Amino acid sequence: xxxxRYFLPVLRDVPKEAEIVSHRLMLRAGMIRQQxxxxxxxxxxxxxxxxxxxxxxxxxxxxxxxxxxxxxTIQSADLWRESGRYEAYGKEMLRIEDRHERxxxxxxxxxxxxxxxxxxxxxxxxxxxxxxxxxxxxxRDEVRPRFGTMRSREFLMKxxxxxxxxxxxxxRAYHRMFVAYLRTYARMGxxxxxxxxxxxxxxxDLSHEFIILADTGESAVFCHxxxxxxxxxxxxxxxxxxxxxxxxxxxxxxxxxxxxVDKAAYExxxxxxxxxxxxxxxxxxxxxxxxxxxxxxxxxxxxxxGKDSPVHMGSYGVGLTRVVPAIIEASHDENGIIWPxxxxxxxxxxINLKAGDADTDAACEKVYAELQAAxxxxxxxxxxxxxxSKFATADLVGIPYQIILGPRGLKSGEVEIKHRKSGExxxxxxxxxVDRLRSLVEPQRMDDI
Amino acid sequence: xxxxRYFLPVLRDVPKEAEIVSHRLMLRAGMIRQQxxxxxxxxxxxxxxxxxxxxxxxxxxxxxxxxxxxxxTIQSADLWRESGRYEAYGKEMLRIEDRHERxxxxxxxxxxxxxxxxxxxxxxxxxxxxxxxxxxxxxRDEVRPRFGTMRSREFLMKxxxxxxxxxxxxxRAYHRMFVAYLRTYARMGxxxxxxxxxxxxxxxDLSHEFIILADTGESAVFCHxxxxxxxxxxxxxxxxxxxxxxxxxxxxxxxxxxxxVDKAAYExxxxxxxxxxxxxxxxxxxxxxxxxxxxxxxxxxxxxxGKDSPVHMGSYGVGLTRVVPAIIEASHDENGIIWPxxxxxxxxxxINLKAGDADTDAACEKVYAELQAAxxxxxxxxxxxxxxSKFATADLVGIPYQIILGPRGLKSGEVEIKHRKSGExxxxxxxxxVDRLRSLVEPQRMDDI
Numbered sequence: 051x052x053x054x055r056y057f058l059p060v061l062r063d064v065p066k067e068a069e070i071v072s073h074r075l076m077l078r079a080g081m082i083r084q085q086x087x088x089x090x091x092x093x094x095x096x097x098x099x100x101x102x103x104x105x106x107x108x109x110x111x112x113x114x115x116x117x118x119x120x121x122x123t124i125q126s127a128d129l130w131r132e133s134g135r136y137e138a139y140g141k142e143m144l145r146i147e148d149r150h151e152r153x154x155x156x157x158x159x160x161x162x163x164x165x166x167x168x169x170x171x172x173x174x175x176x177x178x179x180x181x182x183x184x185x186x187x188x189x190r191d192e193v194r195p196r197f198g199t200m201r202s203r204e205f206l207m208k209x210x211x212x213x214x215x216x217x218x219x220x221x222r223a224y225h226r227m228f229v230a231y232l233r234t235y236a237r238m239g240x241x242x243x244x245x246x247x248x249x250x251x252x253x254x255d256l257s258h259e260f261i262i263l264a265d266t267g268e269s270a271v272f273c274h275x276x277x278x279x280x281x282x283x284x285x286x287x288x289x290x291x292x293x294x295x296x297x298x299x300x301x302x303x304x305x306x307x308x309x310x311v312d313k314a315a316y317e318x319x320x321x322x323x324x325x326x327x328x329x330x331x332x333x334x335x336x337x338x339x340x341x342x343x344x345x346x347x348x349x350x351x352x353x354x355x356g357k358d359s360p361v362h363m364g365s366y367g368v369g370l371t372r373v374v375p376a377i378i379e380a381s382h383d384e385n386g387i388i389w390p391x392x393x394x395x396x397x398x399x400x401i402n403l404k405a406g407d408a409d410t411d412a413a414c415e416k417v418y419a420e421l422q423a424a425x426x427x428x429x430x431x432x433x434x435x436x437x438x439s440k441f442a443t444a445d446l447v448g449i450p451y452q453i454i455l456g457p458r459g460l461k462s463g464e465v466e467i468k469h470r471k472s473g474e475x476x477x478x479x480x481x482x483x484v485d486r487l488r489s490l491v492e493p494q495r496m497d498d499i
Numbered sequence: 500x501x502x503x504r505y506f507l508p509v510l511r512d513v514p515k516e517a518e519i520v521s522h523r524l525m526l527r528a529g530m531i532r533q534q535x536x537x538x539x540x541x542x543x544x545x546x547x548x549x550x551x552x553x554x555x556x557x558x559x560x561x562x563x564x565x566x567x568x569x570x571x572t573i574q575s576a577d578l579w580r581e582s583g584r585y586e587a588y589g590k591e592m593l594r595i596e597d598r599h600e601r602x603x604x605x606x607x608x609x610x611x612x613x614x615x616x617x618x619x620x621x622x623x624x625x626x627x628x629x630x631x632x633x634x635x636x637x638x639r640d641e642v643r644p645r646f647g648t649m650r651s652r653e654f655l656m657k658x659x660x661x662x663x664x665x666x667x668x669x670x671r672a673y674h675r676m677f678v679a680y681l682r683t684y685a686r687m688g689x690x691x692x693x694x695x696x697x698x699x700x701x702x703x704d705l706s707h708e709f710i711i712l713a714d715t716g717e718s719a720v721f722c723h724x725x726x727x728x729x730x731x732x733x734x735x736x737x738x739x740x741x742x743x744x745x746x747x748x749x750x751x752x753x754x755x756x757x758x759x760v761d762k763a764a765y766e767x768x769x770x771x772x773x774x775x776x777x778x779x780x781x782x783x784x785x786x787x788x789x790x791x792x793x794x795x796x797x798x799x800x801x802x803x804x805g806k807d808s809p810v811h812m813g814s815y816g817v818g819l820t821r822v823v824p825a826i827i828e829a830s831h832d833e834n835g836i837i838w839p840x841x842x843x844x845x846x847x848x849x850i851n852l853k854a855g856d857a858d859t860d861a862a863c864e865k866v867y868a869e870l871q872a873a874x875x876x877x878x879x880x881x882x883x884x885x886x887x888s889k890f891a892t893a894d895l896v897g898i899p900y901q902i903i904l905g906p907r908g909l910k911s912g913e914v915e916i917k918h919r920k921s922g923e924x925x926x927x928x929x930x931x932x933v934d935r936l937r938s939l940v941e942p943q944r945m946d947d948i
Contacts, residue, residue: 055564056566057566057568057620057629057631059619059620059621080620083616083619085570085571085574085575085578085612085615086573086574086575086603089571089573089574089575090571091568091569091570091571091612091616092568092569092570093568093616094566094567094568094631096568097567097568097569100569115504117505117506117543118543118546119506119540119541119542119543119545119546120540120541120546120549121534121540121541122534122538122539122540122636122653123572123636123653124535124538124593124605124638124652124653125534125535125538126534126535126538129534141598142598144573144595144597146593146595146605148593148640148652149590149591149640149642154535156573156595156605163534163540166534167532167540167542170508170532171506171508171529172508180506182506182543187571187572187636189573191597191598193598203573203597204571204572204573
């Protein structure tokens with residue numbers, strides 16, 4: 051993509067309304083625009099990151115055996131009356147009347163609707179296990195939306211729903227999601243730690259939050275240091291096999307948020323030199339809630355014994371529009387965002403130090419073509435702008451590698467590569483720049499871990 | 500994908516409520532489920548088709564130079580008051596009050612919001628041309644939603660918006676979309692004909708509808724036969740060059756829907772042997788509307804002369820949730836859907852005629868692995884079901900190729916390939932089935948035309 055033809059409205063000033071660093075940086079880097087309180091447009095750079103996050107989530111959901119569909123944003127109130135949540139949900143639910151004065155709502159979550167789909171088609175244990183997920187916009191009418199897309203009213207969520215004949219099977223489904231989540235966050239370059247959680251309004255008796263560590267995180271967390279370095283389950287993990295050893299391994303080490311922590315238990319479970327007290331951000335939440343919805347909604351299946359019983363369910367959420375700022379909270383410096391390669395809007399930015407100079411333009415065009423041919427997702431800063439401004443923009447929007455070419459380098463046959471994260475600079479022969487960049491980028495894509 | 504682990508709730512009975520063939524087939528093939536009047540879930544098979552349609556649209560929008568972003572579904576009423584459409588839009592607009600009794604609406608289209616984004620960031624003619632598009636759910640509260648997703652209330656639309664300094668430049672932007680649309684529909688296996696259109700509530704003075712020909716189409720169309728066979732502009736079309744010769748070539752031949760046709764003009768413009776009177780379905784609509792929104796909303800840019808003037812705009816829509824049934828209207832038979840390969844939910848289905856038989860299972864597993872390795876998007880019908888039922892399902896859901904293997908074929912070392920569209924069957928040596936299938940599928944992907 052040529053920057054001269056792109057739409058990247060970078061802001062020079064720090065927006066006053068933004069209280070946290072990710073919100074400030076998303077506004078400054080031209081990723082989002084607030085359209086009304088808690089409602090955001092995702093501008094091209096932000097949208098590209100959001101879609102990279104979505105793709106990773108989809109790949110890992112599919113790998114675990116979950117199946118993607120898409121439910122509508124608007125739901126009928128009657129469906130929610132069946133579960134009893136229509137009245138219970140309160141003012142966070144955006145309630146709507148259509149032209150015929152029928153009652154609807156903008157879905158804040160989809161337990162009821164997916165249960166309705168299930169009961170319409172599935173009658174026998176032979177069709178189980180089943181896990182259906184979608185990635186759809188939701189709405190929660192927060193009293194005071196803030197922190198940008200971290201806590202917006204309209205937000206994009208991946209929500210998966212598992213259906214099983216017994217509690218044991220449901221726990222196996224829960225384990226599959228547990229492992230899929232470990233892989234999902236790791237592929238985004240995040241250190242995410244599963245922590246026992248309160249089940250809250252979804253209900254149920256088994257639940258974990260996935261918390262990523264970030265110095266500017268919203269809440270304090272307490273965990274065993276070994277969780278931070280623990281290798282994630284590999285891509286050839288057998289999701290049809292027994293995953294409980296993996297889950298046990300992760301859950302045997304103490305980890306809790308400040309809401310759930312029991313200081314005495316923490317100190318007795320974790321040796322002093324292994325105690326990590328840090329800050330974190332919730333980026334996912336998984337629940338097993340049994341027959342909480344299937345019983346009132348009569349979603350039953352016939353078992354091997356010929357008897358009908360309500361199906362055991364779980365739900366599994368990731369807020370995509372929350373993950374993006376969470377990545378920024380975990381990875382930035384005073385100059386801007388530092389994207390992990392796997393979710394970066396572009397993997398590299400080619401900086402032309404003297405756009406308009408015929409020789410430099412020609413050399414840059416050649417490198418640009420080579421980078422594209424090498425499969426690098428590259429932004430070409432071909433604008434007629436001072437070098438300093440180009441460097442500042444590249445740093446601010448956080449592209450992992452800068453490849454810098456100007457008249458001086460051209461004369462000596464050299465090109466420079468700057469690593470955004472470390473600040474390290476390499477000077478290379480012009481002919482070797484593309485290969486070097488490829489060798490840097492490819493292992494960090496993490497699409498094959 | 501193994502069908503035994505998939506979610507494909509095929510219906511045996513023809514649903515009573517469905518009046519048109521695409522609606523009946525989408526319900527029977529387990530593509531969609533109605534959740535309330537005019538509100539549909541896209542079940543896995545349907546969702547997969549919808550996403551293939553989306554990918555083609557995105558590729559062609561990007562090729563033409565348009566840039567993707569994403570605006571929220573909920574918009575503030577105040578924004579629509581600026582253009583004067585908040586009162587004018589009437590009952591089709593779904594109006595919403597939030598918990599603070601502020602007025603919002605579920606966007607039926609995005610001219611106002613995209614104009615707001617534009618005016619916030621773009622100040623100079625130097626940043627033009629610009630075309631921003633998004634693919635987002637919209638809502639129009641139709642009095643009587645019907646025909647399935649062909650006329651649903653919540654629907655998925657691609658809407659692009661062009662911004663230019665002069666009318667001449669805006670017409671060039673219009674031409675780029677015109678050509679992108681020709682390519683988009685052709686890649687979906689559709690014959691789409693641009694026809695001069697009424698500009699309706701969007702306003703403006705230049706507009707075309709893209710109509711696909713289908714015997715069961717909603718309206719009569721009248722056109723010159725040469726339009727039907729006209730080759731589409733190739734992928735290396737220079738979208739930065741002058742596209743008016745292409746547009747003139749297409750628009751010089753007569754084409755009109757029944758609402759717009761002038762019979763005398765039609766008969767004088769088209770020789771008798773070239774007259775085609777057929778039926779069609781609108782699948783896209785493009786508009787140039789000048790300063791209709793930019794003037795009242797004060798979206799101005801500074802020109803080369805230093806003077807500010809309102810930007811010239813156009814908008815360009817494709818209803819994705821409408822395109823899918825339109826493809827079915829254009830391509831089906833008495834047994835079910837016949838998908839063009841480029842939008843098929845799966846390119847091939849491998850039918851195991853005797854699931855449970857060890858030798859047949861082993862042979863099928865081998866072919867399944869080879870098909871996947873060959874990059875074929877394949878569904879493996881591994882269920883323990885009678886062959887007749889498997890054939891009926893394969894025909895109903897419309898997968899372009901069936902590759903059929905059973906104990907008898909295995910004995911003689913043969914596999915059968917059935918072409919869904921022609922009904923043609925080929926018997927091949929077992930070892931040659933995958934290569935043959937690949938040679939059939941690849942040219943029809945049309946990702947390189």
